[in-house]
Amino acid sequence: MLIGSNDPRFQNKIPLNPFGENKMSTNRRDFLKLAGAAAAAITSTAAAHAGVPASSVAKFDDEYDVVIIGSGFAGMACALKAGQAGKKVLILEKMPTVGGNSAICGGNVACPVNPVQAAQGIKDSKELFIADCLKDGLGINYPNLLGTIADRCNDTIKMVVDCGCEFVPNKMLFEAGHSVPRSYEIKAGTGSGYIIPMHNELKKLPNVKIMTRAKFDDFILDENGRVVGVTYRKGYRFDSKLQSDDIENKSGRPATVKAKNGVMLAAGGFSRDIFFRQAQDPRVVPTTDSTNQPGATAGVLIKALGIGAQPVQLCWLQFLPYCNPREKGFGVSVNFTNHACMDLGLVVDRKTGKRFMDEHAGRKIKSDALFKVIGTDENYPIAICDDAIVKAINPSFVKLPLEMGTVKKFDTLEQLADAFGIPKQALLDEVAKFNGYVKANDDKDFHRILTFNKGLDVSKAPFYGIEVSPKIHHTMGGVMINENAEVISANTHKPIPGLYAGGEVAGGVHGASRLGTVAVIDALTFGMIAGENFAKMQ
């Protein structure tokens, strides 16, 4: 066991600051003991490598044209395009419900150079989109993949709208790190706003089957190294109490399925994989909370590396800077903290009452700044906005957090200061200064883009306050893909025949840190492209 089954820190509590000195060292020592000579209690007879030879499969239990691992944005988009072209498609989803992280995410979606922007006179371009992504990505993103997204995003939006997805009409969100408003706002307020209609469309296609509780195990390869099918288990029961479900969970009945045209990896990222994520950054301990659903593990990625997929930028882990430390996981407060307080309001260090960052910068910049302030004594910053701001945003963003009590409402800023232990006058001065910046459209302290506030400042009662803490959210790296969503082999530098990937399991689009709303367009677009490729095959 990683830390010790009795260790209270392993019970989901308020997440520890992974960068905290005193908490970190103990956890890190304990973590690293796992991999040490003292044998772990976990037993496994799994062979160390991947890839089952097709010659060893006497008879496939089933045959499809396309087998897709995962039922989030990328998986469903692929199934849609392939299925609508008449392909026989099987989606293997290991959890009991479809949608993965896609179903629970914020759901808004970037689309550079779209008609709503044009109608509002917002000037955008493919180059500006790529430059924005490269900035938070620290320059290491793959521009060709970003270019593909920019080229196809309007087709992607059409695909989801044709399924019945509904966006707030004529509205473009100005998302953190982007230079201009370029993101559609999903009416539903979560990714379920795509998953439900897409799932309904897929259910109409008799040639598309979605199997839940179906756990991918390995690739089946022919003598030329082509992926011709997969082994998996039906009736799998994911167990979030296990430290490593991928390794320890032996439930389910084994089966094989042939994939005539190929296999699509749409298995998401590994933010919940406590071993694989901590291997990249030992400070991310098992108790570090994540926004992800528990199934976000590295099993598929590991097997893909096992058959030679080129690893890309696996080290980069993203923390979402909009989370609340008082609720577990993604919670209900993210959209409020993001769109009310960080887009329009402000965030202060509760010890000083002062701002400490550009609240509209990219996620890495903000998470790094937040962790510095949180330090080792859980000094969670306070995100603040007012009544006018709350009225300006999607009402669904404030409803639940108010009910849950993560967001608190106050008649005056003084009362807010009292409740959170912020020095009163310092806060009043800082808010006044901020309001001055909004009026002048000039953030002298942090150079935040204030243009799109349209004069909204923090001045009208009631006032709202919420604590902020980053949680691990997205793993930028993954397998290398090309513009056709083909997985590239480290052994040959060419595509692994029969293997495709898109979404968070692939790497290179986002570089070191991804911008908000770009993962949605990424996963949907490369899923769509993979599906289109399958549709063209015999």
Place this chain on the structure above:
Amino acid sequence: MLIGSNDPRFQNKIPLNPFGENKMSTNRRDFLKLAGAAAAAITSTAAAHAGVPASSVAKFDDEYDVVIIGSGFAGMACALKAGQAGKKVLILEKMPTVGGNSAICGGNVACPVNPVQAAQGIKDSKELFIADCLKDGLGINYPNLLGTIADRCNDTIKMVVDCGCEFVPNKMLFEAGHSVPRSYEIKAGTGSGYIIPMHNELKKLPNVKIMTRAKFDDFILDENGRVVGVTYRKGYRFDSKLQSDDIENKSGRPATVKAKNGVMLAAGGFSRDIFFRQAQDPRVVPTTDSTNQPGATAGVLIKALGIGAQPVQLCWLQFLPYCNPREKGFGVSVNFTNHACMDLGLVVDRKTGKRFMDEHAGRKIKSDALFKVIGTDENYPIAICDDAIVKAINPSFVKLPLEMGTVKKFDTLEQLADAFGIPKQALLDEVAKFNGYVKANDDKDFHRILTFNKGLDVSKAPFYGIEVSPKIHHTMGGVMINENAEVISANTHKPIPGLYAGGEVAGGVHGASRLGTVAVIDALTFGMIAGENFAKMQ
């Protein structure tokens, strides 16, 4: 082909700034076309995965106790310890000569808390060593591995001294990024000062065989996933004209060898692997020069991932900030620029004549700062020192660069300024200011530790100047190992039975960026530990 065989940029010229905007975009587009739908000219029938089942090997051509891949510091240290204990050891070295990068590196070696420090009253500690490494490593190093190095380093030094390695007596180098002087200086001035004596010791052991031109191909695994041998090719002729020797080179005669106690990976890093390195950072184009010998490729790493080794921090590529753009590869100037100019002298932007960084900071900090100044018009900074400094350092550091003409000598600073196009008065002012800082032991501009200058400043003719440009030097990431040098599996979180690794092919010791002289102690120590483990086996 990556860029086009006719492309003059692919002939080793002055290295391009990988972060230069205009040069970068073309190269990056070309690079990414390789992995695109337009098929590359490289043909390969290699299967996509790794791991040959032992059941398919009718009869092994040979049998040893230990098979070691690579003959640098880690490989030779492992062979020494295992061989001296009577084990039958085979080293497979793919190049025509032994030593790899180890033979050509700077060669000085860190050893926290050693007798020479004690004799000189230098206070050091394991904790300080770990903290220093964590600082340049951006906090993501594995402290247990650093602790192992600190615990065993004196044994490591004894091992190499017993072979006949000679250090400059009673001298401790104060290496960049370290808080105190803690590094032995190798008399020979390069890593050959270890490789030659260690090789001589190994040649005395009849039970140790070193086979050059022997190219590891794959692991042989038994039904329990234990590594029981390797396949390789004898008579391999590495071809540095190929874009990917690992993929394209089919020379040599296949053979198999059983490894009764296990296999040690000591294959080094991938700084010369233009595909694998660029996968982690697209800005590192094929023409980006490296300090490494041409054999530093990712082939062994890829095969290890193929049998399930856990990848650790593969994204982190280090540039060595002491290189010269006028010579190829590591060249002859590194030690001069490092120990004369950066340790004791200063570095200026030739456009302004001013310093722009702490010349004694860690490599990442300095490389990032240098690249910023170099920009897109090859504005190579000038590193400067004087006669007293040159006389204070190892004479072998200045001899060759003067002969080669990378270092130039001048009677006055004014002449130096003229030769390099530096504004004269600005340079004189800056040097005077620097000398004042040395005198006061207080670098007011960049907070460099000046204590160990012992008053040496830049004031006595003749004066020396040399251009500086970083080159890709070390790949921090690799396979996960524990304190026993066992490789950890991503599939089981436990050691892969029979598989060991140490040195640059392993990851976690150095985090995001390694300190100088720590790679030497890292590779020697984990090689030693692996060898000790083999020695204990039946």
